Amino acid sequence: MFGFWAQVSYTDVVSLVHMSKVIKICRGKSCLRAAPPLEQAAEERIRQLHAEDVVKVEACGCLGKCKQGPNIIVENDGRSVTHRGVSPRTIVQRVDELAGKKPVIEPGNAQRSVNDLLKGGF
Numbered sequence: 001m002f003g004f005w006a007q008v009s010y011t012d013v014v015s016l017v018h019m020s021k022v023i024k025i026c027r028g029k030s031c032l033r034a035a036p037p038l039e040q041a042a043e044e045r046i047r048q049l050h051a052e053d054v055v056k057v058e059a060c061g062c063l064g065k066c067k068q069g070p071n072i073i074v075e076n077d078g079r080s081v082t083h084r085g086v087s088p089r090t091i092v093q094r095v096d097e098l099a100g101k102k103p104v105i106e107p108g109n110a111q112r113s114v115n116d117l118l119k120g121g122f
């Protein structure tokens with residue numbers, strides 16, 4: 001009955017927790033409408049990269065930054081960073097980073113991307 005757990009040490013469990021790469025998408029009232037496209041973009045990119053065992057997507061409650069939403073938390077091996085005003089394109093970049101891929105910005109779109117970022121979205 002305890003065969004598997006008898007072989008797992010406390011250190012193994014702590015290592016697994018700290019090695020996690022998770023994108024938490026706010027499902028609070030202000031971010032709720034934007035959450036499904038973000039979740040869809042993240043899940044699709046994870047499938048494209050075959051990173052289902054590396055990067056997870058979860059829902060979370062209000063992060064207290066509602067006016068700057070939609071917001072996400074990126075947890076990378078125990079480090080947690082909140083990102084505000086996230087678009088489907090930027091969440092794909094976060095997935096790429098967590099999966100060990102460099103963000104892809106085509107040369108022709110580089111200036112447009114910077115301008116869009118300065119405006120607060122894509």
Ligand code: FES
Nearest residue numbers: 028031062063066
């Ligand atoms: S509802 Fe998303 S930060 Fe408050």
